[in-house]
Amino acid sequence: MIRATELTKRYGSTVAVDDLSFSVESGRVTGFLGPNGAGKSTTMRMVLGLDRPTRGAVHIDGSPYRELRHPLRKVGALLDARAVHGGRTARDHLLCLARGNSIPASRIGEVLELVGLTEVAGRRIGGFSLGMSQRLGIAAAMLGDPEVLLFDEPVNGLDPEGILWIRTLIRKLAAEGRTVFVSSHLMSEMAQTADHLIVIGRGRLIADSGMGAFIDRSSQSYVRVGSPRSAELAALLSAAAAKPSGDSAAMVGSPADPAVESHGDRLRVTGMTAAEIGEVAAVAGIALHEVTLVQPTLEAAYMELTRDSAQYTAEGTRA
Ligand SMILES: Nc1ncnc2c1ncn2[C@@H]1O[C@H](COP(=O)(O)OP(=O)(O)OP(=O)(O)O)[C@@H](O)[C@H]1O
Incomplete structure (x- = not known):
């Protein structure tokens, strides 16, 4: 070690x-x-x-x-x-x-x-x-x-x-x-x-942090959720997401604050795991038609995290 x-x-x-x-x-x-x-x-x-x-x-x-x-x-x-x-x-x-x-x-x-x-x-x-x-x-x-x-x-x-x-x-x-x-x-x-x-x-x-946690914590990592009661679920998830998750991965200035957004008939949930979302839905008796983890590449997660630390940055590469 x-x-x-x-x-x-x-x-x-x-x-x-x-x-x-x-x-x-x-x-x-x-x-x-x-x-x-x-x-x-x-x-x-x-x-x-x-x-x-x-x-x-x-x-x-x-x-x-x-x-x-x-x-x-x-x-x-x-x-x-x-x-x-x-x-x-x-x-x-x-x-x-x-x-x-x-x-x-x-x-x-x-x-x-x-x-x-x-x-x-x-x-x-x-x-x-x-x-x-x-x-x-x-x-x-x-x-x-x-x-x-x-x-x-x-x-x-x-x-x-x-x-x-x-x-x-x-x-x-x-x-x-x-x-x-x-x-x-x-x-x-x-x-x-x-x-x-x-x-x-x-x-x-x-x-x-672990590789998986590093990518998950990126703001570009989210869970796409489909449900016939999506508006109701969105309200419950927003309330649950506001609570601290207790994740132990050390990440200074992590950009992934929990958030729930509606995109048509789907929800886009950041800062919560698929399991956490499933638990919230189960407790409320809400059916889920889709729960998909959408992850960025390591490169995208890395670029987001180190954007402000790069010593030399070419014009046009900053998001
Ligand atoms: N012998 C040295 N004398 C003066 N400055 C140095 C010396 N070695 C490294 N530095 C400076 O220390 C900083 C860190 O350099 P270092 O080579 O450790 O970075 P690095 O992460 O390995 O970079 P790279 O990915 O470009 O190899 C840089 O600003 C570099 O200019």
Whole structure:
């Protein structure tokens, strides 16, 4: 498990990460999202001891990274796949990393096989394509068979087959009970990979919630309800929606305030679940002819939530 507590990083007058507290749990994929410059890479660098927090701390299973005895056996990371010594062969690169972390050389063949680079193990890394470099970075991350894995933009530059391969690998690692923390700007990819989301903007926490809850809480998520007594039901739902729901998903400034609107012979209900609507109707003995959950894509929910946090916004992209 990764736990960040009041994590803060300043570069001169820039506050890159601002009082950030969150946990990344084991056994699931946690997506780390935020607009350009939000502080994702800086956070990941602090998790890995590559940057010192100005304030606060981040622990991996209770210890700061710098205090881990054999870091690669606890934490594997893919940050910048190109930041390697281009003159070395893939095998030598992995051998150097293994030696420094008391990892047996026999593991190198295993990770090369895992990422599909066995045939090019003797080639110099400098001639590798971006996709091959990404695979080598993942081989390095997996070298110590770590419980905790961090991937910063892992599908960057990969072809569709490579993207599918990484997605499958990431899901498998989480299913094995590992802690998997992945940043990406590709929302369609995240929607298929992550179970849980941590969203930051301008260095601060915006959301920490399950994927389903994140999408449900968007104002674009609603339940379409059809009933022969829709006017009566609308009044009952409005009264019920005014009560607090007790939902525990942390969402700063959630836009989904409960509301009931009539659209022809259908009701459009936001901020209530289909089950809650069904309960209200059942208590009043009102028949329901339709209850349909209409959800936006992760991309639409994300754009709505981060609209005010984006550092750079092109003309015409603000709703
Ligand atoms: N070494 C540094 N010196 C000065 N400022 C920095 C440094 N590293 C990051 N920053 C600034 O900190 C902020 C957060 O940057 P960071 O790279 O962590 O964001 P990010 O969320 O990873 O962005 P992206 O999605 O574009 O990769 C930005 O304003 C960036 O310019």
